[in-house]
Amino acid sequence: MEAIILQILNGLDKGSAYALIALGLTLIFGTLGVVNFAHGALFMLGAFCAVTFSRLIQMSHTVVDETRTDFLGNPLQVDVPYIYDFFGQAAGDVLIDWAVPLSILMAIPVMILIGVIMERGLIRHFYKRPHADQILVTFGLAIVLQEVIKYFYGANPIPTPAPDAFLGSFDFGLMLGFDAGGIVYPYWRLIYFLFAAVIIAGVFAFLQFTTFGMVVRAGMADRETVTLLGIDIDKRFTIMFGIAAAVAGLAGVMYTPINSPNYHMGMDFLVLSFVVVVVGGMGSLPGAVLAGFLLGIIEAFASMAEVLAILPGINQIIIYLVAIVVLLTRPRGLMGRKGVMEE
Amino acid sequence: MTKSNFTRRGVMKTGAIAGAGLATPIIFTGASWAQESGYLNAPQGDTVTLGFNVPQSGPYADEGADQLRAYELAVEHLNGEGDGGMLSTFSSKVLDGTGILGKKVQYVTGDTQTKSDAARASARSMIEKDGAIMITGGSSSGVAVAVQALCQEAGVIFMAGLTHANDTTGKDKKANGFRHFFNSYMSGAALAPILAAQYGTDRKAYHLTADYNWGYTTEEAIRSSTEAQGWETVNTVLTPLTQTDFSSYIAPVLQSDADILVLNHYGGNMVNSLTNAVQFGLRDRMVNGKQFEIVVPLYSELMARGAGQNIAGILGSQNWDWKLENQLGDKYIGTNAFVQSFGTKYGFPPSQAAHTGYVQALLYADAVTRAGSFNPCAVVEALEGYEFDGLGNGPTLYRAEDHQCFKDVVVVRGKENPENEFDLVEIVEVTPVDQVTYAPDHPQFAGGSLGTCNPGA
Numbered sequence: 001m002e003a004i005i006l007q008i009l010n011g012l013d014k015g016s017a018y019a020l021i022a023l024g025l026t027l028i029f030g031t032l033g034v035v036n037f038a039h040g041a042l043f044m045l046g047a048f049c050a051v052t053f054s055r056l057i058q059m060s061h062t063v064v065d066e067t068r069t070d071f072l073g074n075p076l077q078v079d080v081p082y083i084y085d086f087f088g089q090a091a092g093d094v095l096i097d098w099a100v101p102l103s104i105l106m107a108i109p110v111m112i113l114i115g116v117i118m119e120r121g122l123i124r125h126f127y128k129r130p131h132a133d134q135i136l137v138t139f140g141l142a143i144v145l146q147e148v149i150k151y152f153y154g155a156n157p158i159p160t161p162a163p164d165a166f167l168g169s170f171d172f173g174l175m176l177g178f179d180a181g182g183i184v185y186p187y188w189r190l191i192y193f194l195f196a197a198v199i200i201a202g203v204f205a206f207l208q209f210t211t212f213g214m215v216v217r218a219g220m221a222d223r224e225t226v227t228l229l230g231i232d233i234d235k236r237f238t239i240m241f242g243i244a245a246a247v248a249g250l251a252g253v254m255y256t257p258i259n260s261p262n263y264h265m266g267m268d269f270l271v272l273s274f275v276v277v278v279v280g281g282m283g284s285l286p287g288a289v290l291a292g293f294l295l296g297i298i299e300a301f302a303s304m305a306e307v308l309a310i311l312p313g314i315n316q317i318i319i320y321l322v323a324i325v326v327l328l329t330r331p332r333g334l335m336g337r338k339g340v341m342e343e
Numbered sequence: 344m345t346k347s348n349f350t351r352r353g354v355m356k357t358g359a360i361a362g363a364g365l366a367t368p369i370i371f372t373g374a375s376w377a378q379e380s381g382y383l384n385a386p387q388g389d390t391v392t393l394g395f396n397v398p399q400s401g402p403y404a405d406e407g408a409d410q411l412r413a414y415e416l417a418v419e420h421l422n423g424e425g426d427g428g429m430l431s432t433f434s435s436k437v438l439d440g441t442g443i444l445g446k447k448v449q450y451v452t453g454d455t456q457t458k459s460d461a462a463r464a465s466a467r468s469m470i471e472k473d474g475a476i477m478i479t480g481g482s483s484s485g486v487a488v489a490v491q492a493l494c495q496e497a498g499v500i501f502m503a504g505l506t507h508a509n510d511t512t513g514k515d516k517k518a519n520g521f522r523h524f525f526n527s528y529m530s531g532a533a534l535a536p537i538l539a540a541q542y543g544t545d546r547k548a549y550h551l552t553a554d555y556n557w558g559y560t561t562e563e564a565i566r567s568s569t570e571a572q573g574w575e576t577v578n579t580v581l582t583p584l585t586q587t588d589f590s591s592y593i594a595p596v597l598q599s600d601a602d603i604l605v606l607n608h609y610g611g612n613m614v615n616s617l618t619n620a621v622q623f624g625l626r627d628r629m630v631n632g633k634q635f636e637i638v639v640p641l642y643s644e645l646m647a648r649g650a651g652q653n654i655a656g657i658l659g660s661q662n663w664d665w666k667l668e669n670q671l672g673d674k675y676i677g678t679n680a681f682v683q684s685f686g687t688k689y690g691f692p693p694s695q696a697a698h699t700g701y702v703q704a705l706l707y708a709d710a711v712t713r714a715g716s717f718n719p720c721a722v723v724e725a726l727e728g729y730e731f732d733g734l735g736n737g738p739t740l741y742r743a744e745d746h747q748c749f750k751d752v753v754v755v756r757g758k759e760n761p762e763n764e765f766d767l768v769e770i771v772e773v774t775p776v777d778q779v780t781y782a783p784d785h786p787q788f789a790g791g792s793l794g795t796c797n798p799g800a
Binding site for chain 1: 615
């Protein structure tokens with residue numbers, strides 16, 4: 001029983017990342033009709049916003065410590081962050097410790113800006129081109145973005161830990177009437193799940209309860225009519241692209257303490273996120289979220305030793321098997337809308 | 344009517360060459376190779392070209408970059424530039440800074456991308472287009488095995504870079520290929536006694552293993568060595584190479600009665616699985632009345648940086664460490680000379696990937712010089728059974744039977760409070776070479792044979 005609860009938690013956590021990325025993908029597809037293969041790169045750029053913020057906050061000047069030597073026997077050059085000079089060491093340490101959550105403040109405007117530039121500068125030129133062209137240009141863009149990141153940050157993962165306060169694990173065992181230590185789950189992963197839930201709820205609320213959201217939804221349903229009403233739907237869709245980029249970016253920022261970010265992390269998520277979108281139903285926002293969590297949980301269960309003992313290797317193909325079964329039985333996906341990608 | 348092909352000039356040329364050949368005394372030593380021609384990419388003019396095939400893109404690009412720095416340093420030293428590095432400590436004194444056999448060393452580079460097909464393509468290009476006489480480098484066993492086979496077919500020497508799977512000098516060994524780096528068996532043999540001493544002999548181990556060739560051989564080596572010490576293996580689970588989040592593999596460990604987790608992972612896999620394991624509080628757990636422990640059989644200092652504080656207290660093994668000579672004395676002479684050269688030029692200490700590359704370049708140059716020829720078969724003959732010292736690992740043997748180097752193995756532990764990003768591990772112990780030596784026909788290395796050397800022409 002403990003194992004099952006643990007894997008559900010794992011699935012929800014993994015599903016959070018899938019759902020956030022798939023939500024952004026679906027938003028872009030639903031509004032602009034673009035299949036954005038650079039969306040994983042936006043997730044990666046978000047993670048590197050956290051890395052950049054962490055480095056900015058730790059920018060240092062060197063002080064020579066004559067009492068110690070470096071590996072060559074020369075006097076040791078010690079890096080002292082400027083932030084110590086401004087706020088004192090105690091406050092500086094707190095800011096450095098909380099670099100990841102604080103980097104959200106930087107990531108939101110940066111990611112919206114990147115999204116808007118990407119849409120206005122490149123992707124809008126491909127609206128009327130076939131999906132194959134869109135896939136090629138966005139995939140190419142993803143490769144360019146990851147190579148740029150590799151050039152500046154290297155190929156190795158960069159540790160970006162959570163604040164010390166969230167480093168431990170929460171023991172669900174006693175709370176649920178099991179043995180102590182039977183169900184422990186890292187604090188930061190629980191925070192990630194809650195964060196994803198808040199972001200997803202926020203996006204839905206924005207689309208559902210604001211005038212802007214209403215217009216966007218109307219535009220998604222019937223772009224021509226909305227345009228005929230004199231509404232500049234393109235401008236709103238551009239903003240939606242920015243918002244989708246920010247959602248992916250925030251997913252990346254908060255993911256950094258879970259796995260040290262590297263330039264390739266976007267590609268690792270991209271294919272799975274597309275499967276999530278297809279299983280959920282092209283253009284369906286609730287479908288993307290539902291499929292994200294569903295596939296996350298299924299993938300977690302497929303990785304259990306008991307399952308692998310019966311079906312070796314099932315963990316590597318389960319998501320694609322589910323996708324095949326869903327597409328065979330429900331060709332539009334779980335919650336797909338009629339007419340999307342069916343022309 | 345017939346037409347003669349003889350010309351006066353042609354006859355004189357042939358006569359001169361034949362006369363020079365007959366006048367040269369034939370000496371039946373290693374140097375007799377020098378009299379031969381008829382091998383691939385024989386150096387023309389006053390230069391010789393080496394091919395450095397390292398990952399310059401992809402996930403191991405940083406390791407490849409460090410390896411390339413070391414190769415460039417080796418070329419400098421072979422050509423008499425810089426401070427000479429390990430040339431001054433190397434037990435063989437035939438390298439004098441005048442290149443190799445008087446020919447200035449130049450090099451070309453290839454990008455393996457850590458993909459076997461790309462690595463073969465870049466090696467082939469360096470051999471066929473650039474005339475490389477030797478290929479060296481790489482940061483993956485899959486790549487090493489693929490490129491080694493290519494070099495065997497082509498007829499050039501392959502001096503392997505960072506490759507740890509048993510198969511490189513086991514079932515996939517080739518006459519033209521040589522490995523200085525240690526292997527999975529050696530990691531197991533070196534680690535097991537120390538693990539037993541540190542954690543006890545009554546332990547239950549759970550293995551997570553990368554689902555590819557290196558993972559299998561490492562799991563097998565660690566399993567057999569630790570089981571021989573009394574440990575029980577409660578489960579082994581293969582994880583996809585592309586896996587990034589290992590939480591669903593870590594969770595079952597919590598449910599098992601294992602008190603040790605062995606992560607047979609390397610590179611990004613290792614960083615992520617270790618980070619995830621620590622996040623799940625495994626290191627804080629008590630199981631069977633014992634403290635839960637994590638073991639990483641193969642350390643990579645460059646990748647360990649990615650795991651940050653999570654490596655603190657984790658035991659693993661290395662081929663070499665830049666602190667060896669300072670901490671364990673003159674036996675590991677050469678280490679400081681290399682660190683000094685590398686550190687002065689680049690500003691940070693070298694990784695073990697850089698060290699093995701540098702040493703391989705020097706060993707090749709030395710073998711050619713001792714043989715008096717670039718002929719691959721002469722080089723093979725010079726390297727087989729060759730004993731040397733002064734290159735940082737202590738006395739070392741290039742065993743003739745499998746072309747594997749035998750030397751001490753360094754057991755390390757992640758440092759609790761590293762002073763800087765280069766000081767991530769501390770040396771726990773150095774396991775003497777005798778304890779990591781195995782018979783050439785050991786079951787973990789069964790199958791395959793060296794075959795015969797191929798000079799390529």
